[in-house]
Amino acid sequence: MKPLLSLGLAVGLGFTTLLAGCSGGSEKVRIGEVTRSLFYAPEYVAIEQGFFKEQGLDVELTTTWGGDKTMTALLSDGIDVALVGSETSIYVDQEGGTDTVINFAQLTQTDGTFLFARSTQGDFSWDQLKGTVFLGQRKGGMPQMVGEYVLKQHQIDPHQDLQLLQNIDFANVAPAFASGTGEFVQLFEPQASQFEQEGLGKVVASFGTESGKVPYTVFMAKQSYIEKNQETIQKFTNAIYQAQQWVTSHSPAETAKVIAPYFKEIKMDILESSIKRYLEQGSYASDPILEEEEWNRLQDIMDEAGELKQRADYNKLVNTTFAKTAMEGR
CATH class of the missing domain: 3.40.190.10 (Periplasmic binding protein-like II)
Known part of the structure; x- marks a missing residue:
């Protein structure tokens, strides 16, 4: 089991923050991403193309630099939604957390x-x-x-x-x-x-x-937050699905141009070639559904590495309702 940082440290983590889609009447959602990576291209597309804003959401994106720090921020209400590997939700469950961390929208589906x-x-x-x-x-x-x-x-x-x-x-x-x-x-x-x-x-x-396919990076939130903000989570998932469809239907060059503001130190040709490589191997999930087969493969990998105390219940830690509704266009 991987120990999480003390919850009291969440206040002083020194986050890097980006405000996006600000609008006076919008509902604010604080996202903590585990690192800044073009592996997360659909997330940045959702911001830059205004998909969150269209859903009435005002997104605040924070780079939390590390799985432990990201989960600490989520558990202590420093952020509302975490973008991090699904293994972190399993680690929390293994520790016996009382407020279950739920995987609700998958972003990447292979190792990167x-x-x-x-x-x-x-x-x-x-x-x-x-x-x-x-x-x-x-x-x-x-x-x-x-x-x-x-x-x-x-x-x-x-x-x-x-x-x-x-x-x-x-x-x-x-x-x-x-x-x-x-x-x-x-x-x-x-x-x-x-x-x-x-x-x-x-x-x-x-x-x-x-x-093969694994739930490598997933948007997740505490069960208590989801129960109180179901409409918000649905809108959030709608925007992510729209961005996923956008990335899969546009060229690497078009995606690179959109996300370039997040990677100012990287040359455009490198951005394009990197996105092309990820697209060709299917790393960007084309929809937000985390399948049970992928969940089981993740646990096989964790078990092989000696990091799994016991198998984690897919139905307890994964909620595909919002992803399916987003895909149905409701």
């Missing part, structure tokens, strides 16, 4: 990381990882759990067959690789594309493709 190799010579095979130094991600987080799951699917023991480094902070993994540490690294976009452009190596495999 890629296996990046320093050497670009010859065809890639998974056996090449044996005996190498591999920069992984934080223990207990979805990237690391998926990474280990995929390695095991290819008959590689991540703790015996290679030197797995997972004591480096998320923000420092890419710089560590760039400075010469490791032969392989697990990277999100746009870092993978940027490193390719800089000649540091190449993407040789996709953990998202290898692991």
Whole structure:
């Protein structure tokens, strides 16, 4: 079980906040996203294209930088809705929380990381990882759990067959690789594309493709909030579904142009190539429904990583009512 931060810390987390869709008569909804990532493109499209505003919602977007901090903010009412991996809701349930955290709208449906190799010579095979130094991600987080799951699917023991480094902070993994540490690294976009452009190596495999569909990033809220604000949650889900449909029906270049204000330090061609890569492997969910099969695969991955005390009840932690209503256009 992953321990959550003390609820008293929520006040001093130092959030990065963006106000969007402000309107005097709108209802305010505070979103906390676990990180700023173009992996969450539909969220930014919903803001920039005015889909939240059309639903009468005034969205305040905060980047909460980490699963524990995001869940702390949600549980202490620092935010209303969290965008974070579904595993966090399971961790809270395992701790015996009294106010259940409910997954109500899925945003991404695959892992978002890629296996990046320093050497670009010859065809890639998974056996090449044996005996190498591999920069992984934080223990207990979805990237690391998926990474280990995929390695095991290819008959590689991540703790015996290679030197797995997972004591480096998320923000420092890419710089560590760039400075010469490791032969392989697990990277999100746009870092993978940027490193390719800089000649540091190449993407040789996709953990998202290898692991299959999982509820990787989902909008969730406390049961008490949902019960008191059902109309708000429905409007929120309607806007997300509209954005998901927009992204799947527009080119990577069009999506890149819309979300560019959120990634001012990234070149447009890198934004486009990264979005294209995610679209091609189906990372952006085309609708907000979290399917039970995906939920079960998530738990298989968590169980394999030794992070699951007991199976979490899909019907307890997932509510697809709002997603289905949004898709029906009601």
